[in-house]
Amino acid sequence: MTLPPVVPPGRMSARPQPVLDLPGPFLLRPWTPYDAPALVESCHDPDIRHWNRPPMLSPAEAVARIERWQERWHTEHAAIWAVAPAPGGPPVGLIGVADLDLPAGSGEILYWLLPAGRGTGVMTAATDRVGRWAFEELGLHRLRITHSVANPASCRVATKAGFPLEGTMRGALLHADGWHDEHLHARLSTD
Numbered sequence: 001m002t003l004p005p006v007v008p009p010g011r012m013s014a015r016p017q018p019v020l021d022l023p024g025p026f027l028l029r030p031w032t033p034y035d036a037p038a039l040v041e042s043c044h045d046p047d048i049r050h051w052n053r054p055p056m057l058s059p060a061e062a063v064a065r066i067e068r069w070q071e072r073w074h075t076e077h078a079a080i081w082a083v084a085p086a087p088g089g090p091p092v093g094l095i096g097v098a099d100l101d102l103p104a105g106s107g108e109i110l111y112w113l114l115p116a117g118r119g120t121g122v123m124t125a126a127t128d129r130v131g132r133w134a135f136e137e138l139g140l141h142r143l144r145i146t147h148s149v150a151n152p153a154s155c156r157v158a159t160k161a162g163f164p165l166e167g168t169m170r171g172a173l174l175h176a177d178g179w180h181d182e183h184l185h186a187r188l189s190t191d
Contacts, residue, residue: 006105007139012076018137020081020129026122028081028095028129031069035082036062038091041114048112050175051151069096076102079138083117083126092117095126097134097143105141107134111157127161135189143187148173148180158185 020028031039039062042048043055057065072078080096093113100107109130113123127145134140145163147154159165163185172182 005103006141007102009076009102011102011138012079013074017070017073017079017081018133020133022086022122022125022129024120024122024125025086026083026092026117026120026126027086028126029084030073031066031080031082031091031094033063033066035084035091036066038082038114039065039094042094042112045114048114050177051148051154052110052112053175076100079130079134081126081130083113083122093123093126095123095130097130097138097140102140105139107140107143109134109143109145109163111154123157124160127157127163131161131163131187139189141189145185146172146182147185148175149183150180155183155185158183162191163187 017030022028036059040057040059043057048054069078069080077100078096078098080094082091083093083095084091093111095109095111097107098110109127111123111127131143134143145158147158149168166184166186169182169184171179173180
């Protein structure tokens with residue numbers, strides 16, 4: 001017996017990526033090629049480099065990456081948003097759902113913030129909003145967040161956004177300073 005997919009094929013690709021409102025002065029919107037300077041800047045930020053391990057990108061490579069994110073929406077592999085000021089302006093962060101497995105109804109939330117967005121509470125609100133979108137509009141069953149146990153800021157975001165800690169994965173991710181244990185947080189559509 002074959003189980004039907006939790007999320008039917010075409011649910012994402014049949015519509016444009018939405019803009020998601022947040023409380024306060026920020027919103028979530030699709031990345032555009034004009035946002036490439038913010039993406040290049042993120043590659044030089046020491047905290048983003050340490051916890052997210054991005055490659056150094058040239059402006060042209062940043063544009064190509066943004067175009068891949070747009071394509072990944074259409075192929076239903078990921079949904080990546082810019083955390084940007086609501087009145088307009090360059091992104092101060094990134095949030096998305098990657099490692100999407102629509103037939104199984106799961107995905108992983110990932111995020112980072114540039115210094116201009118840190119300390120504002122925007123990432124907690126963005127994580128909650130993307131989670132609600134993934135459950136209510138896309139139809140996922142389970143979302144997870146993983147982060148190094150040495151990154152308490154990510155742990156606070158996950159917990160405050162309603163993703164309880166499920167456990168610790170030992171030696172799960174290699175960083176520049178060695179192997180890190182990672183926390184696993186998760187939320188179900190029924191929570």
